[in-house]
Amino acid sequence: MTRAAVASRLAEIAGAPNVVLDPAQLAAYRIGSQTPSAAVRPASAQETAEIVKFAAAEKLAVVPSGARTKLGMGMPPRQYDLALDMTRLDRVVAYDPGDLTLGVEPGVTLRRLAGVLAEHRQFLPLAAPFMSQATIGGTIASGMETPLRQFYGTPRDYVLGIEFVTGEGLRAKGGGRVVKNVAGYDLHKLMIGALGTLGILTTINFRTFPLPAATRIFLAACGSAEAALELRRRVALSPLRPLTVEILSPQAAEMLTSNVAARIEPGALPPALASKAQWVFAASFAGSEAVISRCDRELRRMAEQAATESAALLSADETSCLLGRVREFVPIALESSAATTVVKLSVLPARMNTMLSAAAKAADASELPWAAVARGVGVIYVALLPQARDDDARERVARATGHLLAECAAVGGNAVIPWCPGEWKGALPVWGLPRRDFAQMQKVKNAFDPPGILAPGRFAGGF
Known part of the structure; x- marks a missing residue:
């Protein structure tokens, strides 16, 4: 199908004003060196499903996005034909302050939602980076970890259910909208942190919490x-x-x-x-x-x-x-260096001293400025801050990250590189060392996205 025919069909579904074809505007959706041929902004879950169903039939690779603050995470897609901009799905679908439950569409921003909840002296513990711009959908799909994990846990602990669109364009859901949910397997938790490779989020249900007095x-x-x-x-x-x-x-x-x-x-x-x-x-x-x-x-x-x-x-x-x-x-680290590379280390709290020492040694050995924030739960963010973005800096960062990943594995932890210059991703183990659960992950991917069109190659293992 020609580009014009694709644009025509997308316009039938979402309306011509919501189809982007101008190269200058499409540049905002670029991931690494890849730019989509078109972008489309659906206004509902049904429109989203129709777009994905059409893309599956035409074998068009789809990458969902919101405020685009976290498109730099993960690997660039192997194929990138269509950017699915979810920012028009921005409604608060259901909110019951008395039951501490909330349902929102993915395009709602964190800042706006905080204001809605504050009117009822409630909040969500999603203290995620890029707070002033980020959407709920992108925050959940990227699995952003927050400082409030110490007390409230991760989003997997307070996301009650998710409605989503599969790679075949089918609407599905996991979980529910009540705290005591008995709706079967917690399939919705697979969507958290999957970068849109398993499904396109259309509604997310949360448990909310009372705002502290001080x-x-x-x-x-x-x-x-x-x-x-x-x-x-x-x-x-x-x-x-x-x-x-x-x-x-x-x-x-x-x-x-x-x-x-x-x-x-x-x-x-x-x-x-x-x-x-x-x-x-x-x-x-x-x-x-x-x-x-x-x-x-x-x-x-x-x-x-x-x-x-x-x-x-x-x-x-x-x-x-x-x-x-x-x-x-x-975000502060990303703006503090020409080629900031952030390594996320997850270890037992008792091993944090070992990893902070390893970070210092790795950075010093490669002559790299560095900074670290360690959370009490055992998560450490190490920012390597080379002041140049050349081959020499890339090699020094590769040595330092390789040492850190090996040290983390030696103490039974897990390490990934969520942020680095796009042109360096081929030289760095973005998703960490090889895993043993690749076959199981592939089965999950095949079940939710049989055509393989959802953000192909973005996730660990090339999914």
Whole structure:
């Protein structure tokens, strides 16, 4: 079928104004070196299904997108004919504040949804990067991990159900819209983090949570990563239940006070955070002022036992600013270097010191500036920050990431490279070391996308 015929059929389904053919506009949908031949903006789940069914019949590869803040994740698609822009599906489908349940379409932005929920003193713990632009659909499809995982878990813990379109253009759903769901297998959880390779999300149902009365951050300056991790260990063994626990390398703490950070997430931070020689332990707590005061007293006692150098309880404004900037660590890092490469390490909390030491050694051996944010649950983001984007920088980054991935595997962890320059993806193990579950993953892909047209090649194993 000719390009004109494809455009004509898409216009029949979604309306001519919602079909993009202009090369200048299509450049916004580029992934790596690939640009689609057309983009289409459906307005409903039914239109989405019709478009995918048509694409399957014509063997057109489809890549879904929202605000396009995370198209740089994963591998470039092997084939990219049609960009499926989901931003017109932007309705709050159902919201019952009394039952703490919510159903939204994927084009709803995180910022807008936060405002809707705040009217009822509720929120979603999706404190994901690119907060000012990102959509719900892209955040769920990319599996973005958030600082609030410490207390609330991952999206798999509070996504109740998902309606989606399969690779054959069939509408399907997994889960439901109630907290106590008995609707069978949790198939919807497969969609979280799959980058649209298994289905196109059309409705996502969540459990919502009450907004805390107040939230404050306890900050401790530490002379070493070991001291910060020792304080984390003491907090984990105590009765205290923090919302977030973050350990910032000196470079990360400095980065979060930079002009780049202030532009992405405005606000004021305590001057002590900018010290170039200290690691920073930051834990947030929620509750009444009495609860927060008790947490502050307990943490100061534990900080003394862990041999930290100073401690402070941040004001409400400072807390809001620091939580926002920690959330935006990846976007800040991406703007801080010409070729930022971010490695995500997932290990047991007891192994974090090993991996932070490995990060320092790998970066120093390859003469790379670096910064790290380690979460109390055992997730570490290491940003390698070469100041050039040439072959030499690529080789040094490849050596450093190879060392990190090997060290992570040696301690039983998992490592991926969610962000790096597009032209380097062929030289870096973006999805980490080879996995043993490839055959099972292929069966799942074949079941949900028999034609193989949904974001082909974007996911691990070339799916």
